[in-house]
Amino acid sequence: MEKNGKQMQCRWVIRLSAMVVVVVLFVIAGSSEKAPVRRVLRSISRRELKSSRGIQLSRGQVAMDNGLVRVIFSNPGGDVIGIKYNGIDNLLAINNEESNRGYWDVVWNKPEQKSITIDKLQGTRFKIIKNDQNQMEISFTKTWSISKNGSGMAPLNVDKRYVMLGGYSGFYAYAIFERLEGWPAVEMDQIRFVYKLRQDKFQFMSVSDDRQRVMPTLDDRDKGQPLAYPEAVLLTNPSNSQLRGEVDDKYQYSSESKDNQVHGWISSNPPVGFWIITPSNEFHTAGPTKQDLTSHAGPIALSMFVSTHYAGRDLGMEFKDGEPWKKVFGPVSIYLNTLSANDDNTLSLWNNAKQQMQQEVEKWPYNFPQSVDFPYADQRGSLASQLLIRDRYIHKKLIWGGYAYVGLAAPGDVGSWQKESKGYQFWTKADKRGYFSIRNVRPGNYSLYAWVPGVIGDYKYDGIITIEPGSNMTLNRLVYEPPRNGPTLWEIGEPDRSAAEFYIPDPYPTLMNELYNNHPDKFRQYGLWERYADLYPNKDLSYTVGVDDFRKDWFFAHVTRNGANGTYDSTTWQVIFKLDNLREPGNYTLQLALASATDSELQVRFNDGTANPSHFTTGLIGKDNAIARHGIHGLYWLYTINVPSSLLLRGDNTVYLTQSRSVNPFQGVMYDYIRLEGPPQT
Ligand SMILES: *[C@@H]1O[C@H](CO)[C@@H](O)[C@H](O)[C@H]1NC(C)=O
Numbered sequence: 001m002e003k004n005g006k007q008m009q010c011r012w013v014i015r016l017s018a019m020v021v022v023v024v025l026f027v028i029a030g031s032s033e034k035a036p037v038r039r040v041l042r043s044i045s046r047r048e049l050k051s052s053r054g055i056q057l058s059r060g061q062v063a064m065d066n067g068l069v070r071v072i073f074s075n076p077g078g079d080v081i082g083i084k085y086n087g088i089d090n091l092l093a094i095n096n097e098e099s100n101r102g103y104w105d106v107v108w109n110k111p112e113q114k115s116i117t118i119d120k121l122q123g124t125r126f127k128i129i130k131n132d133q134n135q136m137e138i139s140f141t142k143t144w145s146i147s148k149n150g151s152g153m154a155p156l157n158v159d160k161r162y163v164m165l166g167g168y169s170g171f172y173a174y175a176i177f178e179r180l181e182g183w184p185a186v187e188m189d190q191i192r193f194v195y196k197l198r199q200d201k202f203q204f205m206s207v208s209d210d211r212q213r214v215m216p217t218l219d220d221r222d223k224g225q226p227l228a229y230p231e232a233v234l235l236t237n238p239s240n241s242q243l244r245g246e247v248d249d250k251y252q253y254s255s256e257s258k259d260n261q262v263h264g265w266i267s268s269n270p271p272v273g274f275w276i277i278t279p280s281n282e283f284h285t286a287g288p289t290k291q292d293l294t295s296h297a298g299p300i301a302l303s304m305f306v307s308t309h310y311a312g313r314d315l316g317m318e319f320k321d322g323e324p325w326k327k328v329f330g331p332v333s334i335y336l337n338t339l340s341a342n343d344d345n346t347l348s349l350w351n352n353a354k355q356q357m358q359q360e361v362e363k364w365p366y367n368f369p370q371s372v373d374f375p376y377a378d379q380r381g382s383l384a385s386q387l388l389i390r391d392r393y394i395h396k397k398l399i400w401g402g403y404a405y406v407g408l409a410a411p412g413d414v415g416s417w418q419k420e421s422k423g424y425q426f427w428t429k430a431d432k433r434g435y436f437s438i439r440n441v442r443p444g445n446y447s448l449y450a451w452v453p454g455v456i457g458d459y460k461y462d463g464i465i466t467i468e469p470g471s472n473m474t475l476n477r478l479v480y481e482p483p484r485n486g487p488t489l490w491e492i493g494e495p496d497r498s499a500a501e502f503y504i505p506d507p508y509p510t511l512m513n514e515l516y517n518n519h520p521d522k523f524r525q526y527g528l529w530e531r532y533a534d535l536y537p538n539k540d541l542s543y544t545v546g547v548d549d550f551r552k553d554w555f556f557a558h559v560t561r562n563g564a565n566g567t568y569d570s571t572t573w574q575v576i577f578k579l580d581n582l583r584e585p586g587n588y589t590l591q592l593a594l595a596s597a598t599d600s601e602l603q604v605r606f607n608d609g610t611a612n613p614s615h616f617t618t619g620l621i622g623k624d625n626a627i628a629r630h631g632i633h634g635l636y637w638l639y640t641i642n643v644p645s646s647l648l649l650r651g652d653n654t655v656y657l658t659q660s661r662s663v664n665p666f667q668g669v670m671y672d673y674i675r676l677e678g679p680p681q682t
């Protein structure tokens with residue numbers, strides 16, 4: 001959560017668990033279901049509730065059991081309060097309140113309100129949607145109406161759905177969020193679901209093949225020493241002494257949406273894996289490179305649907321007075337596994353979870369959700385084409401938009417997808433030749449966006465794309481002309497929207513997460529921002545084109561300098577280059593691409609470090625917090641800066657890059673790529 005100056009204010013919703021609800025007859029009706037079913041349930045004994053398959057109700061609870069897994073829900077709140085699997089009565093944090101084990105929540109506020117509210121979306125009505133051997137689906141709804149304006153409830157209808165399929169050791173969760181026309185304005189900064197597991201069982205976490213480790217407990221964190229940025233803790237006295245002296249921070253386990261398809265926890269005794277499998281990113285915000293939390297110490301496993309992480313307020317959802325909206329988040333699967341009898345390697349659970357993830361991806365779009373708001377494959381459409389690039393300073397002919405990220409998202413401006421949070425987004429990666437096909441797109445109107453690793457800027461198709469149900473659309477080849485005014489004189493970095501290729505310092509030996517030692521993601525270590533002043537104690541970074549190597553000589557983040565006594569100083573970097581042939585008069589161009597910005601203002605000056613005003617300034621930009629949260633990028637910013645030859649010199653030149661805002665150590669920008677272009681050639 002990034003809402004500055006807004007205070008948390010939790011509202012606890014009264015649980016209805018004490019009420020005796022023995023439901024004898026359930027009539028399933030409602031026009032919003034695909035296949036309404038009628039079902040008669042008889043009241044059952046508590047012993048039966050513990051054991052029988054199917055859907056059972058008892059006081060304040062519902063159980064769903066397919067013989068492999070048994071899931072218990074609060075009723076009608078719709079929280080997951082128990083998961084029984086492989087002989088463990090409950091995989092969830094049994095010492096927590098029932099409302100604090102497996103739940104959805106929303107962080108919201110009225111636009112005029114300073115404080116935020118966490119709404120745990122307690123249902124007021126329970127319904128069985130489907131109940132047969134192959135599929136059980138249940139629904140917990142909460143509804144809002146104009147008469148509740150001013151009651152402190154978020155103006156939202158929410159239908160939380162849980163599905164269990166025969167033979168699947170797990171279940172699926174999805175939710176339909178809705179605002180009707182005429183409802184008052186609201187802002188929402190976070191929508192997610194949370195699973196809190198048993199600490200005595202789940203100690204090993206895996207978020208990817210090379211990000212797996214034994215984790216500290218919450219108690220270890222409580223006893224540790226809080227570090228400079230909230231959530232980061234130095235483990236001073238952990239129960240597992242091997243972890244002593246390490247840093248723990250949930251943001252060190254973030255992933256980009258495109259890489260976040262399975263993550264979770266392993267219990268070794270008995271061997272059980274608890275996994276969150278996300279088969280599609282269509283319901284995520286901000287495109288494939290949006291980063292977010294995954295699993296972290298607790299043990300906790302999250303599915304983040306909306307958040308401002310690594311983006312800032314730009315990604316909060318803002319609904320105007322009267323603005324209607326509907327969106328389906330999920331389905332996402334909670335998958336459970338155990339080892340086969342002849343296997344004693346608990347890492348097999350991770351491999352099996354990855355295989356299951358592949359199967360879930362292949363099954364997408366699922367053919368079982370009963371909500372009419374989830375279209376099946378035959379109600380979706382596709383779009384195929386080829387993306388080419390015209391850059392005559394690289395090649396006279398068109399070149400392939402190889403491995404481009406291509407996506408359909410809400411109609412908007414060039415690049416707007418990275419700040420888009422209300423609609424669905426459908427992304428794919430083109431092949432080497434730029435051919436792509438975006439499948440399983442929900443019907444609707446979209447803009448077509450793309451960007452190509454190795455190429456600056458953003459492509460947008462000129463016109464609205466309308467996807468019709470059951471149709472396959474092809475477009476003639478598309479041509480992207482990236483910003484380019486003249487031949488490359490020099491460049492620093494690789495245009496890939498990340499600062500990963502630059503110099504990442506070693507962490508302080510006293511502030512390490514051992515996982516990231518000798519690891520390609522060294523940038524996830526804590527406190528690297530402070531290393532700048534160690535490496536450049538007196539003089540700021542200065543980079544000489546043709547001599548220095550950006551992999552070794554360009555610090556990954558342009559940060560402030562710790563000036564002692566709690567002050568931070570602004571820093572100015574220099575790029576020194578030679579111009580043997582200055583074309584006068586002529587317009588040179590500086591292409592300046594940033595991979596991140598946090599409360600920063602980048603000023604650019606040519607050959608006069610004190611020119612006032614500067615020759616160019618970004619103005620105050622950015623709230624993505626990627627430096628403090630160890631992301632190697634936040635949002636992407638591209639500036640094409642005209643540099644008249646009058647600012648340049650024959651021979652040695654210096655570009656001064658000043659990040660002028662310096663209140664704290666977390667401010668700064670990350671560069672993606674810088675290129676100086678000569679005047680246009682005819
Ligand atoms: C809801 O209440 C607010 C005041 O809290 C008022 O400004 C607004 O007009 C009301 N909206 C409707 C639709 O009644």
Ligand SMILES: *[C@@H]1O[C@H](CO)[C@@H](O)[C@H](O)[C@H]1NC(C)=O
Pocket residue numbers: 443444445466
């Ligand atoms: C798509 O745009 C067309 C033309 O503006 C409009 O008529 C149609 O209603 C839109 N469809 C959707 C699903 O918004």
Ligand SMILES: *[C@@H]1O[C@H](CO)[C@@H](O)[C@H](O)[C@H]1NC(C)=O
Pocket residue numbers: 382470471472
């Ligand atoms: C669209 O393409 C899909 C996948 O190739 C195919 O299954 C489907 O039949 C096609 N639909 C039409 C209307 O051609």
Ligand SMILES: *[C@@H]1O[C@H](CO)[C@@H](O)[C@H](O)[C@H]1NC(C)=O
Pocket residue numbers: 563564565
């Ligand atoms: C920091 O404060 C100390 C004590 O007030 C003072 O002696 C020292 O000069 C200050 N250092 C800087 C860099 O301002």
Ligand SMILES: *[C@@H]1O[C@H](CO)[C@@H](O)[C@H](O)[C@H]1NC(C)=O
Pocket residue numbers: 585586587642
């Ligand atoms: C440089 O660009 C300006 C407009 O930005 C234009 O007026 C001027 O003619 C250009 N100079 C040359 C030499 O092309």
